[in-house]
Every structure is written in C-alpha cells, then in structure tokens.
C-alpha cells in the first residue's frame with residue numbers, strides 16, 4: 001500500500017517511515033524540514049513542502065494513489081503555544097484542514113492523527129482512559145483537540161475514517177541505532193538528561209520538587225518510540241480493513257518521576273548526572289499516566305519495550321553514536 005507520511009522527517013515520523021517500509025508499504029514523506037532532517041528519512045520518496053501549499057497537496061494526491069495518510073507534522077511546545085497561539089492554530093489546525101480537504105477531494109479515507117495527552121488538561125483521575133473529559137489548558141492541547149473534533153465532523157459528512165492516537169511521553173530511539181531524537185532546541189526530559197550524562201550540558205534542571213508525588217517530582221508515562229509506531233501500524237491496518245474511526249491513549253501505563261528517570265539514566269550510562277533544583281515549569285500537571293487498555297484490546301497492541309531502562313538505553317546509544325560522531329567531526 002502507498003502511504004503518505006506528513007512530518008516523516010521528524011522524530012516520531014522518521015521512525016514510522018522506517019517501520020512502514022519494513023512492513024512492505026510504499027512511503028511518500030511530505031516534510032517542510034522546519035524541524036525534521038532530510039537524512040532521517042531512510043527510504044521512500046521525500047517531498048519537501050508545506051501543508052499550507054494547497055497546490056502542492058493537490059499535485060501530490062493527483063500523482064499518487066494513497067491508501068492512507070499519517071500526520072505527524074505539528075508544533076509541540078506547550079510554552080511556545082501560549083506565547084504564539086496563532087502559530088499553533090495555523091499549523092496544527094488550519095494546515096491539517098488543508099490536508100483533510102485534499103484527502104476528501106481525492107477519495108482517500110484513512111487518516112492516522114498524532115494527538116496528545118495534552119487534550120485532557122489537568123487530570124481528574126489517573127490512569128487516564130479515553131473517557132476522561134477533554135479539557136486542554138493550553139493552545140497546543142486545544143489545537144489537537146480541535147482537530148479531533150474536525151475529524152468527527154469530516155467522518156460524519158464525508159466518511160473519512162480516522163484514528164486519533166493520544167501520545168503520552170514518546171521517548172527512546174530506534175533499537176537498531178539508525179534514528180533518534182534530534183529536536184532543536186531540545187526540551188524533553190530524557191534527551192536532556194542524557195546530554196548531561198554525555199557532558200554536552202552541565203546539569204539537568206529539575207522543574208519542581210514540591211509536587212504531591214512520592215519524591216516531589218512530576219510523574220510521566222514514557223512510551224518507547226517503536227511501541228508508539230507499532231500502534232500506528234495496527235491503527236492503519238484497522239482502517240484499511242474497513243474499521244471505524246477510533247481514539248486511543250498510548251502509554252505504558254506506568255509512571256516514573258523525574259528523579260526516577262535521572263537515577264535510571266545514571267545506572268544505564270554509569271555517568272555522573274549533576275542536578276539543579278529549580279522552580280516548577282508552568283502548566284506541568286503532577287501526574288500523567290495512560291490507561292491503554294482500549295488499544296491493547298481493540299488493536300491487539302503489545303508494547304515490546306516497556307522497561308524505562310531499555311527506553312533510556314536506546315536513547316543513550318543514539319546520544320553516543322549520533323552526537324558523538326558530530327562532536328568528533330567538530331573537533332577534527
């Protein structure tokens with residue numbers, strides 16, 4: 001099957017392209033390379049372009065007979081979304097509408113959407129299942145929840161079927177070591193902790209140690225990037241087999257505190273990781289843990305890398321190989 005992967009040069013998208021190719025699909029990646037990397041697209045065809053370009057979209061859908069579309073191209077920084085909401089609504093919402101328009105016009109009716117735990121806002125109960133009220137507390141989360149609502153309407157009106165996958169904390173790297181996380185600037189905990197372990201930053205700053213949790217730091221549900229991609233593959237198969245629109249929360253179902261992540265990283269890397277205690281980061285809920293029972297039951301999803309140490313080990317291998325090579329090249 002030929003699949004369009006929008007944002008396939010980014011962190012999650014690039015792992016997805018690799019998995020789709022491995023599963024025998026043909027892949028076309030559309031990416032504007034604003035955050036993605038050309039060399040992260042390991043196969044298939046790469047089209048460099050933007051979802052705001054409706055002419056390009058029309059051309060792409062005329063040229064290729066896509067069986068389905070996966071959409072990873074969005075801005076993801078909560079703090080930035082508060083400062084620049086229109087940037088988020090333009091890219092995450094309006095550009096997604098352009099993509100859906102092109103799909104409907106060209107009779108492509110299977111859509112996998114990267115949604116987020118941020119659509120739930122401050123959790124009312126833990127673990128968070130799909131019935132938890134949607135009450136996003138920042139423009140990033142709202143932009144994603146708006147798209148979920150648009151998708152329900154587009155299904156109703158045009159029969160476009162979608163699966164919304166609400167990610168908790170995507171982490172780790174390709175177990176074969178070819179791909180990993182390369183955000184710039186990096187804001188996510190695990191890569192930052194590993195930068196500190198590698199000596200690429202002086203310390204890891206812990207944002208708040210006075211939360212109502214056992215060690216006072218925030219608890220998150222870290223899910224291995226390959227397990228996340230596996231769920232996308234199953235969701236795609238569900239739609240291609242004629243399945244209905246669905247939404248799934250994707251996490252490990254296990255929470256780890258910021259301190260537990262740092263301690264596990266110390267054990268995995270056998271390096272010293274200096275810590276700076278700091279104020280809370282605005283907008284961080286104390287706990288976010290997923291209930292992914294629905295994905296397990298309906299899609300048959302079975303995470304293969306649920307150990308935090310394994311997730312960190314794969315991210316560490318990437319930190320050492322990719323960024324180690326970069327360091328060597330810089331000093332050569």
Ligand code: UFG
Nearest residue numbers: 076117118169187188189192205206207218220258281284
């Ligand atoms: N943290 C630190 N120090 C850092 C970075 C993070 O202590 O330098 C803490 C954060 O305060 C948080 C935890 O580590 O408690 C995890 O933070 P991340 O930034 O790695 O991830 P978030 O849970 O904030 O974000 C994730 C996704 C976002 C999404 C959000 C939804 O990465 O894209 O969940 O709630 F918006």
